[in-house]
Amino acid sequence: MKIMYDVKSERAEEFISDAEIRETMAYAEAHKDDRPLIVSILEKARLCKGLTHREAAVLLASGQQDLTEEMFALARDIKQRFYGNRIVMFAPLYLSNYCVNGCVYCPYHAKNKMIRRRKLTQEEIRREVIALQDMGHKRLALETGEDPRNNPIEYVLESIRTIYGIKHKNGAIRRVNVNIAATTVENYRRLKDAGIGTYILFQETYNRTNYEALHPTGPKSDYAYHTEAMDRAMLGGIDDVGIGVLFGLETYRYDFIGLLMHAEHLEARFGVGPHTISVPRLCPADDIDTADFKNCVPDEVFHKIVAVLRIAVPYTGMIVSTRETPASREKVLELGVSQLSGGSRTSVGGYVHEEEAEENSAQFDVSDRRSLDEVVGWLLDLGYLPSFCTACYREGRTGDRFMSLVKKGQIANCCLPNALLTLKEYLNDYASPATRAKGEAMIARLLETVPGERVRENARRYLKAIEEGGRDFRF
Secondary structure, eight states, rough: OOOOOOOOOSSSSHHOOHHHHHHHHHHHHHHTTTTTHHHHHHHHTSSSSSHHHHHHHHHHHHHHHHHHHHHHHHHHHHHHHHHTTEEEEEEEEEEEEOOOOOOOOOOTTTTOOOOOOOOOOHHHHHHHHHHHHHHTTEEEEEEOOOOTTSSHHHHHHHHHHHHTTTTTEEEEEOOEEOOOOOOOOHHHHHHHHOOOOOOOOOOOOOOOEEEEEEHOSSEEEGGHHOOOOOOHHHHHTTOOOOEEETTTOOOOHHHHHHHHHHHHHHHHHSSOSSSSEEEEEEOBBTBGGGGGGGOOOOHHHHHHHHHHHHHHHHTTTEOOOSSOOOOHOOOOOHHHHOOOOOOOOOOOTTTHHHHHHHHHHHHOOOOOOOOHHHHHHHHTTTTTTOOOOOOOHHTTTOHHHHHHHHHTTOOOOHHHHHHHHHHHHHHHOOHHHHHHHHHHHHHHHHTTSSHHHHHHHHHHHHHHHHTTTTTOOOO
16 A cells, blocks of 8 residues: 655654655656756756755756756855855764664674774763864764663763863863764653754665665664654754765665655654754775675765755755765865864774774774864865854754744854854964964954944954953854
C-alpha cells in the first residue's frame, strides 16, 4: 500500500515519503532539459522565498551548463543578500567515542576493536576547552558516541556546565551546540535548560531500506525514532535545530530531496525550518574505506548541491567541516556555506594530545589541517569576515524570532557589527601579527558600511573599548 505524503505528519514515513521522493526524482529526470521550466524556477528563486523540494530537484538534475552557471551566480547573490561576507567560526569537541551502534560507515561502531576507546573526565574537558579558548574559539559543537552507560545524558549535561564555567585569560565559550544521539522530549528539555545553542543530528540517509542496512544494530537502527528526533527536540523547547545527511551513503539526489522535505516538514509543523544544514561527504577513517561505498559524490556535483540548497533555503545557515580540502571549502564558501570549522580535531582529547589522539581515536580523516589562525588569515585574504559571534543565541534571537529577522533582511543590522567586534577580540588576543594586520584593515573598511549612524557610532566605541581591554560587547 502506498504511504501518503503528509508534510505536517508526526510520522517519519509520511513526512519523508519514499514514494514522494521517487516521484520527485522521476519528475526531475523527465524535466531536466525543460529549459522554460528551469528558467521559471530560477525566476521564482530570485524572489528569495525559497523553492519546493520538487523545484530544487529539477535544478539539481539539469545538465545545461549555462543554466548551471546561472544557478551558481544566483547562489552567490542570495548568500550575499542574507549573510554578506560573514563566516561564522566553530570547532567540534569530542567527549567520548564509546558507542553501542553498528553504523558500518563510522569507525566508532561497536565491533571495531582496533580503535582506542576514550571518554574525557571533567578535568580533561577543562584542559581541552582551555586549549580551544587559547586558539580563540567561542563556539563549540559537542560530539559523542551513543552509549547509555558511558555517555548518559547526565554526562553531557555535566560537561556543558563545565564548559560554560571555564574562564581562562580572555577566553570563554559562549555557545555550546550539541550533536548527540536521538533522545526523548524530556532529555531535550534538559538540554534546553542547560543553555545549548543548536541541537544537531545528521540523518545520514533518508532511504529507510538503506538506512536500516547501514545501521544493523544498536538504538540508531530505529529509522523512525531517529528521523523524528527533530520533532521531539522542538517539542522539548529547542527551536534551533540543525539537520544534514552524509552524502555518499545513498544516491545524492535521493538524500538531497529528503533533506529539503525534512526542512519543509519542520517549517510546516513548527513554523520554523532548520537553523542550519550540514553537507558532509563520506571520507576515509580508521577501518572505513570509501571504496566500499558506490555513491560517493564528486566535487562538481557537491558544488552544485551546495548552490541549489542555498537557492532553495535562502534563510538557513550552511555548514562545511574540515572533511573538505581547503580548495573545496573555498568553492562552497562562495556558493552558500556560512559556517566553517577551523583548527579542528576529530578525536577524543585531540586538542591537548593531538598526535596520540588522532592516531588512535579519530572519527574521520581531516583534510584541512590548518590552524585556526591560518584559516582566519585565509578567509581575510579571500575577502570574508570571520565571525566569532554568539549574540543572537545570548539575546534570545532564536527559532522563529531569528528567522523573522532574516526574512525581513534585518539580521544584518546586528550581524555585521557583532562580527566586527568578535573579530577584534580575536585579533587582539590570539592572532599572529600578519593575521592581525589583515583583520584590522578589514574592520576599518567594513565599519563604514555598518547600517545606521547610531549603531555605527556604538560599534566604534565598543571597538575602542576592546582595544583598551574590554570584552563581550554585543548588539
